[in-house]
Amino acid sequence: xxLFTVLLFIVLSIAALLLPWFIKExxxxxxxxxxxxxxxxxxxxxxxxxLPDFMSMTDVxxxxxxxxxxxxPLIKAENIRILHDRAYLEAIYERFKNNELSAADKKQLAEWxxxxxxxxxxxxxxxLFGLLKRRIDIIPEMMVxxxxxxxxxxxxxxxxxxxxxxxxxxxxxxxxxxxxxGRIEGGRHEVAQFNxxxxxxxxxxRNINTHGAYLDLRLLREQKRLDNADIRARDLITGLSSxxxxxxxxxxxxxxxxxxxxxxVERVSEELNTQDxxxxx
Numbered sequence: 001x002x003l004f005t006v007l008l009f010i011v012l013s014i015a016a017l018l019l020p021w022f023i024k025e026x027x028x029x030x031x032x033x034x035x036x037x038x039x040x041x042x043x044x045x046x047x048x049x050x051l052p053d054f055m056s057m058t059d060v061x062x063x064x065x066x067x068x069x070x071x072x073p074l075i076k077a078e079n080i081r082i083l084h085d086r087a088y089l090e091a092i093y094e095r096f097k098n099n100e101l102s103a104a105d106k107k108q109l110a111e112w113x114x115x116x117x118x119x120x121x122x123x124x125x126x127x128l129f130g131l132l133k134r135r136i137d138i139i140p141e142m143m144v145x146x147x148x149x150x151x152x153x154x155x156x157x158x159x160x161x162x163x164x165x166x167x168x169x170x171x172x173x174x175x176x177x178x179x180x181x182g183r184i185e186g187g188r189h190e191v192a193q194f195n196x197x198x199x200x201x202x203x204x205x206r207n208i209n210t211h212g213a214y215l216d217l218r219l220l221r222e223q224k225r226l227d228n229a230d231i232r233a234r235d236l237i238t239g240l241s242s243x244x245x246x247x248x249x250x251x252x253x254x255x256x257x258x259x260x261x262x263x264x265v266e267r268v269s270e271e272l273n274t275q276d277x278x279x280x281x
Contacts, residue, residue, distance in 0.1 A: 054155035143233035163193035213242035
């Protein structure tokens with residue numbers, strides 16, 4: 001009898017140790033894929049560690065086409081990823097309203113709070129969801145393309161070639177990037193370096209979606225959402241006056257670039273879409 005009791009105790013002890021491995025904690029399941037079923041799948045894009053040799057291209061139209069063809073898939077992929085996050089945010093918000101937030105929901109919110117540069121101790125309330133909805137949203141492709149072209153000299157600037165920085169983004173710790181030739185004495189800023197063009201695009205879009213200087217742009221975009229209107233570059237670029245010291249002159253230049261280059265971008269975009277459609281399953 002004593003042996004039976006000892007064996008039973010051992011069996012129960014082992015079962016107690018193993019039980020957590022067989023019981024899933026509520027709320028820690030994978031995200032419901034139906035939430036993003038209406039969206040395109042997030043495409044896998046090549047990681048680019050260098051730029052094409054745009055400097056050697058002498059035909060202006062051919063250079064523009066090559067620049068847009070190179071960059072557009074990276075922008076599309078990042079915007080689709082953002083749309084997936086936005087769809088999950090909407091689903092989590094519905095559970096929040098019904099007081100049904102799971103552990104996985106709270107973990108995801110914490111990740112977004114960090115990624116979109118909100119205060120770590122911010123409360124999970126209506127205001128938080130309002131801020132996240134304002135920040136987790138797409139940047140019009142045309143706006144990204146013309147800013148990249150403008151800031152990088154169509155991929156020929158020193159900062160784009162050596163630092164893969166297509167958007168002139170700054171950083172402030174010593175050695176974080178390339179020192180601008182004309183930096184004033186005592187200046188600390190450098191032009192950031194990236195390990196891939198993909199990272200440069202992602203960082204730029206995160207900057208637009210988080211930095212206080214572009215709040216007006218995000219408010220314009222938010223109003224477009226409320227009005228069920230298209231989110232277009234020509235509408236949002238008015239919120240970029242802080243991007244350059246040239247202010248309104250910079251905005252006017254971007255407007256002109258959009259007007260001049262739209263036919264080329266549309267042609268390249270159609271070409272890329274045709275290629276995607278032609279791919280085998």
